[in-house]
Amino acid sequence: MKEFKRLYPLSKTLRFELKPIGKTLEHIESSGILTQDQHRANSYVEVKKIIDEYHKKFIENTLDNFSLQYENENKNNSLEEFYTYYMIKSKDENQRKLYEKIQNKLRKQIADCFANENIFKRIDKKELIKEDLLSFVEDVEKLQLIKEFEDFTTYFTGFHENRKNMYTDEAQSTAIAYRLIHENLPKFIDNIMVFNKVAASPIAEHFAELYSDFEEYLNVSELGEMFRLDYYNIVLTQTQIDVYNAVVGGKTLEDGTKIKGLNEYINLYNQQQKDKSARLPKLKPLYKQILSDRNAISWLPEQFQSDEKVLEAIQKAYQDLDEQVFNRKKEGEHSLKELLLSLSNYDLTKIYIRNDTQMTDISQKAFGHWDVITKALLEQLKKKVQKKSKESEEVYEERLKKIIKSQGSIPIALINQGVQKQNSEEQNTLQTYFATLGTAETESVKKENLFAQIENAYNEVKDLLNTPYHGKNLAQDKVNVEKIKNLLDTIKALQHFVKPLLGDGTESEKDEKFYGEFAALWEELDKITPLYNMVRNYMARKPYSTEKIKLNFENSTLLNGWDLNKEQDNTSVILRKEGLYYLAIMNKNHKKVFDVNSMPNGEDCYEKMEYKLLPGANKMLPKVFFSKSRIDEFAPSEQLLENYNKGTHKKGNTFNLSDCHALIDFFKKSIDKHEDWSKFGFQFSDTDLYEDLSGFYREVEQQGYKISFRNVSVDYVNSLVEEGKIYLFQIYNKDFSPYSKGTPNLHTLYWKMLFDEKNLADVVYKLNGQAEVFFRKSSIVSEKPTHPATQPIDNKNALNKKKQSTFKYDLVKDKRYTVDKFQFHVPITINFKSTGNDNINILVNEYIRQSDDLHIIGIDRGERHLLYLTVIDLQGRIKEQYSLNEIVNTYNGNEYRTNYHDLLSKREDERMKARQSWQTIENIKELKEGYLSQVIHKISELMVKYYAIVVLEDLNMGFMRGRQKVESSVYQKFEKMLIDKLNYLVDKKKNPEEDGGVLNAYQLTNKFDSFQKLGKQSGFLFYTQAWNTSKIDPVTGFVNLFDTRYETREKAKVFFSKFNAIRYNCEKDWFEFAFDYTKFTTKADDTRTHWTLCTYGKRIETFRDETQNSNWVSKEIVLTDKFKEFFGKYKIDIQSNLKEAIAQQDSAEFFKGLLHLLKLTLQMRNSETGTNVDYMQSPVADANGNFYNSDTCNESLPQNADANGAYNIARKGLVIIDKIKRSDDLKKIDLKISNKEWLQFAQNKPYLND
Secondary structure (H helix, E strand, C coil): CCCCECCCCEEEEEEEEEEECCCHHHHHHHHCHHHHHHHHHHHHHHHHHHHHHHHHHHHHHHHHCCCCCCCCCCCCCCHHHHHHHHCCCCCCHHHHHHHHHHHHHHHHHHHHHHHCCHHHHHCCCHHHHHHHHHHHCCCHHHHHHHHCCCCCHHHHHHHHHHHHHHHCCCCCCCCHHHHHHHHHHHHHHHHHHHHHHHHCCHHHHHHHHHHHHHHHHCCCCCHHHHHCHHHHHHCCCHHHHHHHHHHHHCEECCCCCEECCHHHHHHHHHHCCCCHHHCCCCCCCCCCCCCCCCCCCCCCCCCCCCHHHHHHHHHHHHHHHHHHHHCCCCCCCCCHHHHHHCHHHCCCCCCEEECCCHHHHHHHHHHCCCCHHHHHHHHHHHHHCCCCCCCCHHHHHHHHHHHHHHCCEEEHHHHHHHHHHHCCCCCCCHHHHHHCCCCEECCCCEECCHHHHHHHHHHHHHHHHHCCCCCCCHHHCHHHHHHHHHHHHHHHHHHHHHHHHHCCCCCCCCCHHHHHHHHHHHHHHCCHHHHHHHHHHHHCCCCCCCCCEEECCCCCCCCCCCEHHHHHHHCEEEEEECCEEEEEEECCCCCCCCCHHHCCCCCCEEEEEEEEECCCHHHHHHHHHCCCCCHHHHCCCHHHHHHHHHCCCCCCCCCCHHHHHHHHHHHHHHHHHCCCHHHHCCCCCCHHHCCCHHHHHHHHHHHCEEEEEEEEEHHHHHHHHHCCCEEEEEEECHHHCCCCCCCCCHHHHHHHHHCCHHHHHCCCEEECCCCEEEEECCCCCCCCCCECCCCCEECCCCCCCCCEECCCCCECCCHHHCCCEEEEEEEEEECCCCCCCCCCHHHHHHHHHHCCCCEEEEEECCCCCCCEEEEEECCCCEEEEEECCEEEEEECCEEEEEEHHHHHHHHHHHHHHHHHHCCCCCCHHHHHHHHHHHHHHHHHHHHHHHCEEEEEECHHHCCCCCCCCCCHHHHHHHHHHHHHHHHCECCCCCCCCCCCCCCCCECCCCCCCCCCCCCCEECCEEEECCCCCCCECCCCCCECCCCCCCCCHHHHHHHHHCCCEEEEECCCCEEEEEEEHHHCCCCCCCCCCEEEEECCCEEEEEEEEHHHCCEEEEEEEEHHHHHHHHHHHCCCCCCCCHHHHHHCCCCHHHHHHHHHHHHHHHCCEEECCCCCCEEEEEEEECCCCCEEECCCCCCCCCCCHHHHHHHHHHHHHHHHHHHHHHCCCCCCCCCCCCHHHHHHHHHHCHHHHC
């Protein structure tokens, strides 16, 4: 792997503590620096609000003078075209793509209208603070706030970036264009259709009255104009959205007078209609413009200041929800409960379920299995979309699944119809599911409907909410916190239950009667979300604060850069003494104290860093050497100046290599004359070797960096500290402690290497400007130590031979928050001279193609193991396989074991209990990160040891796996940490210049961008589908492709009739099911299809035991004995033709029982909860008549089910390697492994012949 070093540069920010030296802290406090910067931090919050007001005004003014393209000119960019495609109910793939294209172009029109404004070009620049806001604001106090930042405009860099996202043309929910095109325009069109129905009703008689009430706000001659497509260009601004919404929903004047809107007229009309079908739908208000104040929730403050305010907000929230949602008493309108119960009265072809992860949850609860709806939709689609001539069944189904997935929502009627066709005995429908109101009646769970749960939960907490609270601390009042949480949780559960009915918002043909009411109810119900989050955060807040403020030391350019020429501007220098490092910040009135001429040295000295940088050579060299003030000094010839002005040195049509070389020679001579740059000692290539200027500029930048040190007297520095002329801090972490033991962490190694002569001779680590200093105030008062000195403490690690530890000093929990802290963040560049691409896939693939000694590391998220690891060679032989539950480390000759599985399980249990009661908890994050970093260390060692690629589970595939100990979010974090580690893999034990040492680290992955852009490869890491990796026979390649669920007797009879033979083998004493997969499924096409299942061995049967309160229990059974017992129960002679005997049965219980036993036969993984029993048992024999069993096989095969997963993920790596070696184009390799490819590979094992 020697070639995988110094490939591309990386940026990192090193973080240290700053320890004040001498009288530094005293002078900081007396100078008011902390007070000043705390004030600025507070002002920053207020100025952000002013900037938002400025944005709102800009948005309003810009949109007021803008119109979207209206007429259809066949350019896919108009409102008319949007309308046409929006109104198509079931769009095919081409129509959907065109619709998206129209959306994209309309969004771009909006984004462009902002981008073309001059204000926009300054809205994230310093001019906004220095000029534009000053002319925008009139209030004197606000003007003063803004002026505080005239020299500190960089404070707002991050905020500006965030606000700039509002103006993007991307389909982002936080963008103005998205709000107008994806959210408000569909609502506006829906309202047009509703209005047409209203206009055709007697309500039209009131239009003149309604127009008169709102005439002063309107810019139309009659009401109907507001409900035409071209009017949408009027309602882009917040002002006009408000007018539109007032016409729809009414308006209350300042004196309390209520002016009726259209919906109120509709409501009055509906109350008079005894025939419900004659009632009219309501119109929907438009969303407010991005940033515009939403209707403030009156009972919700910005943050809670006391326990009383929390209780008051909850009571008012419940009161509102009870009146507006739960028990709505308004005549002619439904409560939410009534609406759900009457769902079947509406047009179910026009009521939709959002097609997202909750669809599987509904499928499980309504129909008993997570994939019932998916399968029903798939079968329906097969009737509409034909299979292509050369398309395999697998590719065909994948294509159909993509079509289904692309549907944002599915009509209820379509789902019901599909499920009924799949199973004619299915009595449930989606409307009956919603009519249960969330009632649960199963063997294990019995719950009342959600409305009853909410009422009961409120009654439990009502007294607390309606009487003054006299407790000391509500967050610590576990009983009452649980009551509060129970109430809010049940309301959230209701919200979760009904949310799928919203659809995705893009449906053109809706039942407007239903959605007119449901949308309003949802808007009220959704107010619980901000309340829930605020209450939870209030109850679970940490006892300490991590909040910090940025310190400027009265200098707006503090730490902007380190260059010697800029020291007095940036008032910061670095000092070094006896291996320790210091940051000296100069008092603004004493900027020259480190001037070379005033700096004494002596016997006892600090070393002061002198930093020189020639940045941006392509701009800096011409700027200096052709500047008016110095052109005579550097004296370019007239010919050279003439050519330079013509641009003949630049790549392009007029490029002249001789002119380019002449310019390079001039630059070289001028550098030698320059007072600073001549000191860099440049060693340039011969001019004739440069093909253009870029090569020369690169050399200048790579060599135009230099760090040296100059002695400065300790006494002098101490006197500067004493007099308050500098603020001196030690740059500190635990590695700089006199008690430090072991290998320093990477941040320390990187920091020290910045100043190491070996690095400076050929720069790998470069120190950058833009460092920052922060201050975090103490937030915990520690009255006594958590563990007093010399008192024994039990070790948490049960595997530690040393059961107790004692310390000579006190231990204080969260000690770092008991004292004020100064922090130092300093950016660096690693591999400063590298210019390569940070995507190394092609380089890696070339390496794989050439290598014949590769290995593959497969990693699986296990059910019994946090992670499991297997290493195989190119012949599929297992080299190493082990669990990563336990991490083993050696230190000073001693071996230390840590069982992270048990530690994490214990901490997760504690966390779950704490989460249930909202109490603050020990942070599991640090433990998980500690574990993951240990795992990553092991993997990276193995990669270098075996020259191995790593194959991981591809989480983007969305494969249904639910029982892993490491949840997806943590596994994703593991993948990200592994990529980051392999971006720059340092072996801390090696000499810096060795391969893998700190100056020659390996770069084995691409620079991380996002998981969405990750694809199937990141350097030496590959991602593959987890499909049938853990539940596959590693010897024969058999997998279970049957669906053994009972649906109907007829279907069960047909299922068993398809077997070639079902018999009892007297000689072997087992039952055999011989079959051909082609009779059952197309999933086995082009793979081995003829198999014989045998009831060999034992299985673990898990079931609910009525004698134990219906709890889940497990027991081991002898499979053949169970079959004998079962056939005996139904008086079937096992020596007879079992297939015929089965066909003659007519009992549903018989087929349920037989399918259950067949399911157990196919059950390869057998685990017993709460024990160590966990083994694989194959139901098919290999060529030698042996059945794979993980408990009895030798170490050449996987030792358990999780090991099997890791082994087969590694074997998928063999498929990937084969694809790479066979590829004609390393840039375009399809690394996806189809299910068919995988089964063929696992069954044929071609690697054994290589």
